Structure formats: C-alpha cells, structure tokens
Amino acid sequence: MGEVSGYYEPLLKETDEFTGNKKTPLWVSSAKLALKAVMCVIFILWVAFIFLRPAEFMSNFSDTLTNATKGTVFGITGSIFLLFSAPILIIAFLAIPHLILSGEDEVQVKKAGKGASFRLWTFPVLVDGPFGVVTAAEMIGIVLFAVFTVWAVVMYTIQNYKILGEFDVAFKEKCIFLLELTGLRFGFIGLICLAFLFLPVARGSILLRLIDIPFEHATRYHVWLGHLTMALFTLHGLFYVIGWAMQGRLIEELLAWKHIGIANLPGVISLAAGLVMWATSMPGVRRINFELFFYTHQLYIVFVVFLALHVGDFVFSIAAAGIFLFMLDRFLRFCQSRRVVDVLSAKCFPCGTVELVLSKPENLRYNALGWVFLQVRELSWLQWHPFSVSSSPLDGKNHLAILIKVLGGWTGKLKEQISSLSDGNDDQSETQTLLKHYQKITASVEGPYGHESAYHLTYENLILVAGGIGISPFLAILSDILHRINDGLPSLPKNVLLVWAIKNSDELPLLQTIDMEGICPLFSDKLNLEIKTYVTRETEPPLEEGIASKPVSSSCVFPSLTGRRMSGLVGTGHVVWSGLYLVASTIGMVICVAMLNVLYINPFNVTYWWYKGLLFMGCMAAGIVIFGGLVICLWQLWERKTASPKEDFNGADDLAIKQQREPRMDKISGQEQYVSTVRYGQRPDFGEIFGSMSERWGNVDIGVILCGPPALQTSVAKECRTQNLKRRNNQSIFHFNSHSFDL
Template sequence: MDKSSVHRPLLSSRGSGHAHVRKTPLFVNLAKWILKIAMGLLFTLWVALIFVFPAEFGSELYEKWVAATSGTVFGVTGSTFLLFSGPIIIIALLSVVFLIISGEEELHEKKTSSYPSFRLWTFPVLVDGPFGVVSATEFVGILLFIAFVIWAVCSYTVRILNSLSADSLTFKENSLLFMEILGLRFGLIGLFCFSFLFLPISRGSVLLRLINIPFEHATKYHVWLGHLTMLLFTVHGLLYVVAWTIEGNLLQEILSWTDIGIAILPGVISLLAGLLMWATSMPPVRKLNFELFFYTHQLYVIFVVFLALHVGDFLFAFAAGGIFIFLLDRFLRFCQSRRVVDIISAKCLPCGTVELVVAKPENLRYNALSFVFLQVRELSSLQWHPFSVSSSPMDGKHHISVLIKVLGKWTEKLRGNILKSSEDVPCSPTKLTASVEGPYGHEIPYHMMYENLILVAGGIGISPFLAILSDILHSVHQGKPCLPRNILIVWAVKKSNELPLLSTIDMESTCPSFSTKLNLQTHIYVTRESEPPLEEGQVESTVESSLCPMSKGCGMSVLVGTGHNIWSGLYVISSTLGFVILIGLLDILYINPFDITTWWYKGLLLLACMVASVFIFGGLVVGLWHLWDRRMSAKEQRKEAEHIKAVAHNDLDERSPANFTSINYGARPDFNEIFGTVSREWGPVDVGVFVCGPPSLQSSVAKEIRSHTLRRQSIDPIFHFNSHSFDL
C-alpha cells in the first residue's frame, strides 16, 4: 500500500478528486450560532430554576412570577406551564429551525486536527456496575441528578422542621405532619425528574437530533431516570401510607377523591401501574420474559392519565413539556407504522440468521448506523423489535436490509415462516406482512468523523459494521467526503458458520482496488472451535432458503421525525400552536365562564388538549405530508418496481466471501494486545472505537480504553468509545 495514501485523509475538503464542499454562507453560520446560544442559555436557565426551586429563594421567585403573569386568560396553570414546561418546548421549536437551516452542512464543516483530542463523552469512566458503561459526560449528568435530589430533600427537610418548630403541637402530631409534608415534597421532586423521563424515548425527537444522540443511546437515560423517578414516587407514597396507618384512617384516605386539592385514589392507581412497570423492567424479569416487560410497559398510559387526575392541571404543568414532546413522536410513529411494507426478499442463512430486504422510497434518508423497529403481523400484532440496519444508504435508493439472529421465540417463528413459505410453490401467495418504524439514528454519520476506526463486534453485532464498511467503500469509490483511512475489524463469533455474514458485502465490486486506498484489516476469533471445520479454513456460504418478493404493499413511510426536516418541523410547530389555541379557547369558552375549579377534572382537560392538538393540528400536517409522499412515490413507482425485481434476484446470488486478514480458532480477543499494537502502528491520532455486542464485550473494550487513556503518553493515540449496542 502507498504510505501516502494511508497517512492522508481520503477525499477531505482539501483533497482533489470529485469531492466538492459547498461553503456555508456567513448569514447561515451566524444564524446557527445565535440559535445555539439561545438554546444553551434557555436550557441553563431552566435547569437552574429547577435547582433553586426547593430553596426559599426559588419559591419566592416562583410566587413573584405567578403574581405577575397569572392575570392572563391562561391563569396560574398557564404561568406554571410557561415557566417549567415552556422552555423545553421552545428549545424544540428552535431546534426545528436549526436543523432546517443546517441541512447537511454539519457533516462538511467537521474538520480534523493534527493532534488527538480528549473528549468527555467518549471516555468511559464507569465500566462494571449497575449503570453499565458510563462516559465522563454521562457520569457528570448522573451526579447532577443525585446532587439535585439530595439538595432538594435536605432543603425541604430543613424548611419543614423550621415551620413545625413554630407550631404548638405534640410530638406525635409534629411527626405525622412532618411525614405528610415531606411525602408531598418527595412527590414534587419526583415530578421534576418525571419531566425528563419521556424525553429520551421520543425516538425521532428534534431534541435528540439536535444534540446528535440516537435513540439506542438515549434508552439507558430513560432507564436511569425511570429508576430514580419511581424511587421518589414510592417514598412519596410510603410516607403517606405510614402516616395514615398511624392515624388509623388508611383505607378512608386511599379511597378519597376530592374535587379541590389532590385526589388520592387516582394517585394510588398511577403508583400501582408504575410499580408494576418498574418491577417487570428489572433485568432478571426483562431477560427471562421480555414479553411480560413489553406488555406491562404499555401501562404508561394509565400511569400518565391517572397522574394528571391525581395532581390536577396546576402541578401536572410542571412536567407536561416532556409528555408533549413524547406525544408528538408517538403519534408520528403510529401513523408511520400503519403502512404495510414490501419484503423484497428473505433469506435463512446456515448460521441461524435471517436477512430481510425491505422496500423504501428514494426520498427516505438514513445513516449507516441506524436501526428500525420491525413488526410482522403474522407473528404478533403488538410486538415491535429493534434491528440494526446492515445496508448503507448508498447500497441502493429503494431498499434497506437487516440481519436478524434467531435467538428467541419471535425470531424462531420468523425463520419458521420463511422456511415454510420456501417449501411452497415459488412466488406463492404466502406472505409475511411487515410494518416498519424508523429508521432512527445519528443526525450525521459520525463514523465518518474519524480517520481511524476500530470496529469491535460480537456475533450478529457485525451487522451495523457491514453498513459502515459499505458506506465507506461507496464514498471512496464515488469521491464523496470520507475521512476513514485505517480500519481494524475485531469480530468474535462462537462458530465458523457465522463467517459468511461478511460475504454480504462484495468489497471489490463496491470499490475496485480498495486495498490501495484503505488500510483495512480483519481479525476474527472463533471461540468455540479449535480448528477450521473444512480444508484451508473455507466455510460453507450457501443459503438454506430464499424467497421471491413476499408482499405487495409498498415502501416504508417517510413519516418519521428524521425523514424530512421541513415537514417534521411544520408538524412540531403546528401541534404546538394548536395546543396554545386549544388551551386558550378552553379557558375563554369553558373554564373561566363556568368557574371550573375541580383539580382532577382540569388536569384531565389539560392532558386532553395536549393529545387533541397533536391529533388535530399535527394530524393535518401529517395528512398533507402523506399526500406529498404519495405524489413523490408515484413518480418513482416504475423505477422502484424495476429495482425491486433486480434486488430480489441479485440477493439470491452467492457472493464470494471476503478476504480475511486472520482467523483465530479457540481464542478470544486480547484487547490489551490489540490496542497496544494499534498504538505502535498508528501513533498519536484519534481512534474511534465502535462496539456492538453483549455487555461483557462492551465492558472489556471500555476497560481497556480507560486503562490506555489514563496511562497514555504523547506518542500514543486517544481511543474514543462508542457503543452501538441496543438493549431495551
């Protein structure tokens, strides 16, 4: 290999060839900086307000705000909503504008440095523990939430004790009153944590896209917040239960449902639903019976509705912003998932892996490190399973591929249905009816931001890296901006029958003479075989079964938050304006004229307005978006039909297996040796390490990266940990 080709970024902005980088206009850069500063300042003020609220100063500040703004038609609830839920919605609206004016420029504006740089968000601090692998940035976030809870509890405790010391009550009366007031404060602290709970699971949220955090990363934040929120709500309920038990009126209090003030019975129902979700989400239960976890988690609807009934509109306004963002995403996902999608072809590979090729429209864009949620209605009408995309967006404009490892009941049924269909008459009416949500992923292809890559996979974890390889090879061949030049693949498999998965990419035909342009090495470890099963290490690569196009639906719907910036932006803006209009009309025409004061009823009306605004105003935009999609799809229908036939035929052909650098039998990867070799060969550079596999593999890699970073010298590279493992 030409050394100059290895040590020079391929097709960078300064390079020659076909790459052409359009310079961003000055006013666009200025607008982006103004938006970034505005969003950062607003978020900082919002978080600061939440932190100071438990103090007397915070309470006084809130009371002054309410006194100054409650005279509007929206009343105290509107003032509270604007102060505590408004900031996150305003940030979402500004994010829409930012994403629209940014377009693809963010990718082209990324520049590499001659020196490696340390990054908090890619440095693993905690490796083994209840939180899994935690980066330095995530660790700071965890500490901030813990500090807020401790500070809030201490502040409220001191304030309660000071207020009780002025009352002439008996010790028992003081103790009971202390528990009830402290229980109320625990509920308020839990409500603040609850305001963040739904943000990470809004899969196509503009907020996640703004900070470039994909859903598979954000789910663990939801898990952490869920544990903390339920712990606070449980303590909130227990303090009241203990106090009421001592008073001797437990049953009477639990069954009470007052019009003015907190309604207790809805709170009990909400807490019971939350406890059931919490118990079944624990790792032992979730791993042994995923379906139980999945179905009980749908109780979040009961949890949210009865929470609104429990606290009323005034207190629910503290956390309504996150719920509204989630409703926007959930309705869009519901609309997208109604479409029946073509399964262009299906294969059952000898290693127990199923490959599905699904039709998609040309205007639906995604990145290589994306994933989709797949539902097969013949297997289950409720279950949705996430799978990494194994194809690059440059592999074809009209299809997307996923590799599915047969591990559980759902995947076993899928493989069985495909095999059964293959035994029928070729191209028979037997079908699998699929629906797809997504694709979701990073806003920009961040694997293209590193000149040096280490891809560590365990078993089927190679799937997203096939998409990365294909993406890089296509970019190099077509002369598009592409930084990676050194790529090391470390793949651990149990048996050698999994090796043909690498043959799904024909590297030489994708990028002729790629070995002269990329330094690509592949180290494979077959852990449960001591020697090659066949002569000279050759393994069987035939396909057990393959099918003709299995359904006659259409391509995937473009109704996804990451699908089209302008349409998704209009959807968010129209829903938000609709919510303000509905709340205003409700106050003007109903609540104020008829003097509606019932707390739980007003809480239900507030939640109903949130849902109605998304359904009516957002639904109007979604309908227009759908008509636009149909019009665009009609133009490419003939071209797409011809392409589907070609893909269905070509995917059945056998491909020559990739050339492996080394295959090690009966061994596991020694990451200390691997990273040491990379340090000596690559020198002081940034190395992006991407891991997709079981938690043990992630921990091993993260531990080694942390060790190398802590003892790093100036001549060594800096390794950046990036996990692509998805775990619900």
C-alpha cells in the same frame, strides 16, 4: 484532527481534498451560532431555575412570577407551564431552523492537524456497575441529578422543620405533619425528574436530533431516570401511607377522591401502575421475559392519565412539556406503523440468522448506524423488535436490509415462516408463491432511528468490534465507506480494523453478504482494511473449510407489485415537516386550552382539580391529533407527490437487489484487497490489539465502535480507558462508541 482540538466544520461545506464545495456562507454560520447561543442560555437559565427552586429565595421568586402572570386567560396553569415547561418547547422550536441550516447531508469532521484530543462523550469513566459503561459526559449528568436530589431533600427538610416550629401541637401530630410534608416534597422532586423522563424516549424528537443522541443511548438515560423517578414517587406515597396509618384512617384516605385539592385514589392507581412497570423493567425480569416487560410497560398511559387526575392541571403542567413531546412522537409513530411494507426478499443462514430486505422510498434519509423497529403482524400484533440496519443508504435507493438473529420465540417463528415459503418455491408457480408471501408475511416498520450525523465517517482510524450478530451495523459501515470512496463522496476513514468474535464457524458467511470488490474495485488504494475473526467455541477449522459451500440455507425473492414502501414520518426524516408538526401541535394545544377556559371552565366555574387535569390532558391530545394530524396528512401527500414513479419495484429491480446482496463465494480471502484472519479457540486480546494499533497509527484519534453483549462492552470500554490513561504523547487516543441496544 484539527489545529484547534475539538473544532468541527461541515465537510460538505468546506473546500478540502475530499470535495470542491465552497465553505459554509457566513450568514449560515452566524445564524447557527446565534441559535445555539440562545438555546444554551435558555437551557442554562431553565436548569438553574429548577436546581435552585428548593431554595427559599427561588421559591419566593417563583411565586412572584406566578402571581404576576396568572391574570391571563390561562390562569395559574399557564403561569406554571410558562416557568417549567415552556422553555423546553422554545428550545425545540429553535432547534428546527438550526437543523435546517445544518443541512440534511452535512457530515461533521475535524480539520486535519497535529494530534489527538480527548472528548467527554467518548471517554469511558465507569465500565462496571449498575449503570454499565458510563462516559465522562454521562457521569456529569448522573452527578448533577444526584446532587439536585440530595440538595432538594436537604433544603426541603430544613424548610419543613421551620414550618413545624410554628405549630404548638403534640409530638404525634408533629410527626404526622412532618411525614405528610416530607411526602409532599418527595412528590415535587419526582415531578421534576418526570419532566425529563419522557424526553429520551421520544424516538424521533427534534431535541434528540439537535444534540445528536441516538435512541439506543437515550433509552439508557430513560432507564436511569425511571429508577430515580419511581424511587421518589414511592417515597412520596410511603410517607403519606405511614402518616395516615398513624392517624388510623389509612383506607379512608387511600380511597378518597377529593374534588378540590389532591385526589388520593387516582394517585394510588398511578403509583401502582408505576410500580408494576418498575418491577418488570428490572434487568433480570426484562431479559428473562421481555414480553412481560413490554406489555406491562404500556401501563405508562394509566400512570400519566391518573397522575393528571391526582394532581390537577396546574401541578401537572410542571412535567407537561416532556410528556407532550413524547405524545407527539407516539402519535407520529402510530401513523407511520399503520403502513404495510413490502418484504422484497428473505434469507435464512445456517447459523440461525435471517436477512430481510424491505422496500423504502428514495427520499427516506438514514445513516449506516441506523435502527428500525419491526413488527410482523402474522406473528404478533403487539410486539415490536429493534434491529440494526445492515445496509448502507448508498446500497440502493429503494431498499433497506436488516439481519435478525434467531434467539427466541418471535424470531424462531419468523424463520419458520420464511423456511416454509422457501420450501414451497420449487413446487409452485410464481403467482402461487406471491400469494403465499402476501398472505403470510406482512411487515410494519418504525424508524429508521440513529445519529443525526454519520459519526463513523468522522474518524480517519476506526476499530469496529462486533460480537455475533453485532456484525450487522458494521456491514452497513463498510458498505457505506466503500460506496463513498467509489462515488467520490466525503469519507474520512483511511484505516479500518474489524474485530469479530463469534461462537461457531457457521456464522462466517454473514461477512460475505457484502461484496466489497463489487462495490468499489481496487479500494485498497484508498482504504486499509483488516478483518480479525475469532471463533471461540471451535478449536480448529471444520473439515469443509475452503470449500465454497452455499451460505444461505433457504431464500425467497418476492417481486413487489404493490409498491408498499416504508414511511419517512419518523426517525431522521424531513426536518421541515417534523418542525411544522411540532409547531402546529403546540399551537393547537394552546388554542384548545384557551378555548376551553373561555367557553367552558370560566363561564361554568369548573373548579374540580381532577376534572381540570383530565381536560388538560384532552387538550394536549386534541392539539396533536387535530392540528398535528392535519400536518401529517399534508406530509404524506407531499411524500406521494414527490415520490418518483420509477420507485415501484419490478422483477428486474428485485433481481438486481438479489444479485447485489448475494455473497460472492468464488473468492479466497488471501486474494482479496484486505487482510483477513480467522483464529479458532481464542478470544480477542484487546490489550494486544489496541496496543499494536496505537503503535502503528501513532498520535491520532481512533474511533472504537462496539456492537455486542454487555460483557464485550465492558472489556472494550475498560481497554479504551486503560490505553487512554497510560497514553504517551506519541500514542493514540481511543474514543469509545457503543452501538449496542438493550431495552
């Protein structure tokens, strides 16, 4: 809590009760403030230009700027790129020094002060409906895009009728002309939305790290923008189809591939690919058949390439920046995912949950609310599945753990693989077990992704709400807080309530995978921890409750002989190398375009629009692969050089990890340093829970972090909103944070 509401200071740079570190140097604060101001000005001017572009005066101003700058070697393509795409790349460039100055270990917290305050990003406004849970800040974004779309349609409609009034033709010809002109306008509005569409799904993007939006949140924005973009492109194509049908030349126009001007057939192919992706991304299809959604979504390559062929290079440059940043991220992820990662241990729990412990380098940076995408090539070469990290970065320097709930075919096969390895461990030698392991389990990892800052450390009071396997990230949070208390590191949480809803009591052992007293003895002196567990499908405890039953049905530990660790190329990785990769790739693209114009396009008078669009895409790819690829090679060499030789695991290291992750079953809940209750046949009453916490903790900010199914998200968000709206001065403000991932 701060004296000035909403004011944040870096905890590790501030001299306070948690740390004796000095304050942030004045030049660092000034430089960060200046960079942020410049980025804000560029972004506001860019958004204002795009928003006002449909107006006639801004259209004329845009044409004037284009004509004034098209005399360079880059031609009109460079002029349009400068207006529509360059600003977002400039902001990305400026974000690099800003993130470097912010520091890799900086934790942002509010100064202690008088009371709680509302925040747009954590105040749920809508909790039901097609958008799911929407915060106030997200609602502002939705409204802005809706207003822009309506504004653009209205302005372009007015302009269309003005243009139509200048022609003295028959009514039918006027209708056809109006249809085609309207279709053209919808296509332009769709391109503007496309300029934003790929930004949220660049998982390790500098921009996402700058504004601290984790990938699981950004994915929702991509979904919303995808619906809007495809609706506009569908209207774009539909208006043209109707006009061509009225002229009686529908098939001829659909198959036309003009050399000068718009090539229709590539546009048809691009739109068809987009419609297939759109149809299979609907919630019903996506949840019932995820594999169909995943495979058809790879058609984005067809969609983008044929879009470039359809409109040519200079029109495509309107949306080029977002696509370029996505291509940067995709190539980096490809390079990271080629590395095979050692699985140090694997466990199967009776409740149908699998725990994997993966090998990672010591310098891999992530926070407790991280995600990884996992591929097991023996199960599928194409499928990548997201999982929350269940271990704190302080649990160990060289390993990372994830919990996987067995729900479908892929996870079922994974459990069978682990069970088969575990069953054979008793009858085989260690060498045979190792050979069997390396033959059958080969993991590849993308990430970790997540918030740039560990926001769970920014609240003194936390309510963690988990549904089923949603307990996974909260195990990491609890471990992280306990490690920080034990090691004397900055950590703000003083009161933590964990509410866990599960279907059956066989899931209870998952909570015991974290040895709280082993991490931080006598932690109750500094942390008030309460755990409330609700077993919804059982009305009474099972007969064996209270007996120290073994929580793991099968497990196997594999000593790592190869030292194959995760790569730190993607996620919240090294800012300097990420920045060099972005800068080198962008410069490479510019050089490729310039050389292409000087050595080929201008001397040979290449004028085919579709061909120049393809060449422009080639220059984007060449800049990333050649120039960016060189940086990646140097980055990987640097990783190997700076890696400690002690990072290679041996049997002793593996045994230590196993002992650290093995639950302690010899303790009874009542003897521990926290209050733990298990209620059977009940669901959490969030009204009663939140109300009692508000009365107990008083006028404070309470961070509510949720990980669970949509119904649970809705219930918790609705209660947060209700409590905030009826709040009195002496009561708490609840800040809703969702950690639920839904592709």
